[in-house]
Amino acid sequence: MTHSSKTLMPALFLSHGSPDTAIADTDAAAWLKQLAAELPRPRAIVVASAHFEVTGSVAVSADPHPETIHDFGGFAPELYAIQYPxxxxxxxxxxxxxxxxxxxxxxxxxxxxxxxxxxxxPLKLAYPEADIPVVSVSVDPAQGPEHHFKLGQALAGLGADGVLVIGSGSFTHNLGEAFKALRSGQRQLAVPGWVQQFADWMNDKIAAGDIAALLDYRRLAPFAAQNHPTDEHLLPLFVALGAAGEAGRAQLVHDSAEFGVLAMTMWRFDKARIAAAA
Structure with missing residues (x-):
């Protein structure tokens, strides 16, 4: 497929969940599998990942043939055999x-x-052919939402060049509580009130375009620290918000939960349209 300068990609925030989302039969995995059908084919994908942490600067992966990192332990052997070439x-x-x-x-x-x-x-599910170039961008756990929103703003021009910008993290991420649920072996558990109230507040502010409140979520959102004892998994959201540019339109595209405490919420941010005469 060819790409014209008129191809305008949205920015996405994806909750990637537990590593075994790649092989699990879940609502989130099913949604990711149909994601590519809803988008123009990107010429490249840029992912700001919660697991690419660099303090004091921003690192951008420049390998021509990146390896697949299995940066987790205790999962099914088949998960470690997965490659994304x-x-x-x-x-x-x-x-x-x-x-x-x-x-x-x-x-x-x-x-x-x-x-x-x-x-x-998420890319293994959305783009299983692994035939689109991918670049990773780091997050800085020592910096907060505003830093990452500005980082996203610096990437906003990529969408007009057919590049899909993705923030990959988790809408809620209390690992201690998640591991308790994981050990129970039950993926479908009731969502606690402290998770639901936080998610509802965040979703309301995103839908309203209330960037000021979102940047101050740690002080304003209910149960913020309980849902994100450290906030590296929410920082990619702010990259995606910034990458949408001015007058972006926010759309809640998926909303499920796993292990009760992991909100698998996903958002799409569409940029203002390019004038037909441009």
Missing amino acids: APGDPALAQRIATDLQAAGFSARAVARRGFDHGVWV
């Missing part, structure tokens, strides 16, 4: 690093950075 895009990685530097970030293209499960789990 999508190519990288060194030229795009360097462009992103340059754009980030121009926006005031300390940024660099880096070698020997493969696809962590925040990258390959």
Whole structure:
């Protein structure tokens, strides 16, 4: 498929969930499997992953052939056999690093950075052919939402070039509570009130486009610290919000929960349309 300069990609926030989402029969996995059918085919995909953590700067993966990283333990052997052999895009990685530097970030293209499960789990489901170039962008656990929103804003121009920007994290992410549920062997558990209230608040603010409240979610949202004892898994949301650019339209595209405490909420952010005469 060819791509014209008129191809305009949305930005997405995807909750990637437990690593075994890649092989599990869940509502979230089923939705990810049909995601590609709802979008124009991207010429490349850029993923800001909660599992690519770099402090003090932004790293952009520039390997031509990134390896698949199995950065987890205790799961089924078949999960460790999964490979996602999508190519990288060194030229795009360097462009992103340059754009980030121009926006005031300390940024660099880096070698020997493969696809962590925040990258390959959703992409294995959405784009199983692994034939679209993929570049990873790091999050900084020492920085908050505003830093990552501005990072996303620096990537906003990519959508007009047919590049799909994805923030891959988790809408809620209390690992201690999730592991308790995981050990129970029950994936379908009741959603606790403290999870539902947080998710409802976040969804309301996203739908309303209330960026100021979202950037201050840690102070304003109910049970924020309980849902995100550390917030690296929510930071990709702010990258996706920023990447949507001005006058973006937010659409809640999937909403389920696993193990009770893992909200698998996913959002699509569409940019303002390009004028037909452009």
